[in-house]
Amino acid sequence: MKHSDLWLVVPAAGIGQRMKAECPKQYLKISDRFILDITLSRLLDNAPFKGCMVPLNSRDQWWPDSESANDDRIQTCTGGNERADSVLSALHALDGQADDNDWVLVHDAARPCLHPHDLSNLIDTLFEHPVGGLLAAPVADTLKLAGRGAEPEVEETVDRSQLWRALTPQMFRFGALKSALELCLKSGHGVTDESSAMEFSGNMPLLVEGRADNLKITVPSDLGLAEFILSRQ
Numbered sequence: 001m002k003h004s005d006l007w008l009v010v011p012a013a014g015i016g017q018r019m020k021a022e023c024p025k026q027y028l029k030i031s032d033r034f035i036l037d038i039t040l041s042r043l044l045d046n047a048p049f050k051g052c053m054v055p056l057n058s059r060d061q062w063w064p065d066s067e068s069a070n071d072d073r074i075q076t077c078t079g080g081n082e083r084a085d086s087v088l089s090a091l092h093a094l095d096g097q098a099d100d101n102d103w104v105l106v107h108d109a110a111r112p113c114l115h116p117h118d119l120s121n122l123i124d125t126l127f128e129h130p131v132g133g134l135l136a137a138p139v140a141d142t143l144k145l146a147g148r149g150a151e152p153e154v155e156e157t158v159d160r161s162q163l164w165r166a167l168t169p170q171m172f173r174f175g176a177l178k179s180a181l182e183l184c185l186k187s188g189h190g191v192t193d194e195s196s197a198m199e200f201s202g203n204m205p206l207l208v209e210g211r212a213d214n215l216k217i218t219v220p221s222d223l224g225l226a227e228f229i230l231s232r233q
């Protein structure tokens with residue numbers, strides 16, 4: 001079988017509403033670097049990607065000031081309203097460059113703490129896998145299901161023995177992922193990650209255990225935590 005190439009997609013077209021900052025969170029700084037630049041450099045410097053596509057918000061005014069804007073390994077395109085739209089936009093932008101059997105690794109711009117060992121382990125584990133999969137962390141807390149009343153009161157405690165938190169990267173074949181996302185969007189089936197789209201198409205992606213400190217920067221308190229994690233790696 002022809003050797004498959006590995007492509008990188010880094011969705012960076014969000015507006016970071018929950019962060020309540022003066023700019024989209026991927027352009028907040030840790031140690032004087034954009035979070036987006038930290039994420040991209042930790043990926044591109046630690047795995048053999050054939051190319052990288054970064055979907056940006058149509059109103060993005062920060063990209064030109066990023067380190068990454070001068071990196072000729074990186075292409076950009078315009079993202080969409082939802083994360084899935086942005087990922088699909090990036091896949092369409094790779095049409096003509098990526099083959100259907102090539103692998104695509106999708107990683108949130110908002111996750112700069114991805115450890116290089118987790119990146120390598122995911123790629124090595126999945127490269128011969130028939131479907132692909134994702135980094136995930138087994139749930140370590142007791143989980144409560146809230147009732148639907150005005151106050152979040154406990155309805156029940158959920159059995160967590162088979163529950164995992166989906167992280168990124170998530171890695172699937174280019175053609176299969178593109179078709180799966182197109183089916184979801186045509187069906188009006190909203191998905192928040194690539195695995196959900198592959199599941200909707202009848203696949204069972206592999207869960208690859210990753211570090212729990214692969215934090216998605218989402219709310220203000222995540223910034224200091226991410227800075228601490230990066231300082232320790």
Ligand SMILES: Nc1ccn([C@@H]2O[C@H](COP(=O)(O)OP(=O)(O)OP(=O)(O)O)[C@@H](O)[C@H]2O)c(=O)n1
Nearest residue numbers: 011012013014015016017018081082083109110
């Ligand atoms: N339409 C969108 C929405 C999100 N993302 C990206 O997907 C990743 C994870 O999404 P999330 O944490 O939800 O980011 P935001 O959508 O920006 O956050 P919020 O929901 O608080 O607005 C981020 O890197 C974000 O930039 C994207 O490319 N396109």
Ligand SMILES: C[C@](O)(CO)[C@H](O)COP(=O)(O)O
Nearest residue numbers: 083108166167168192193216
């Ligand atoms: C893709 C993801 O990182 C998996 O946990 C997450 O779903 C993205 O964040 P969002 O808030 O769901 O867009």
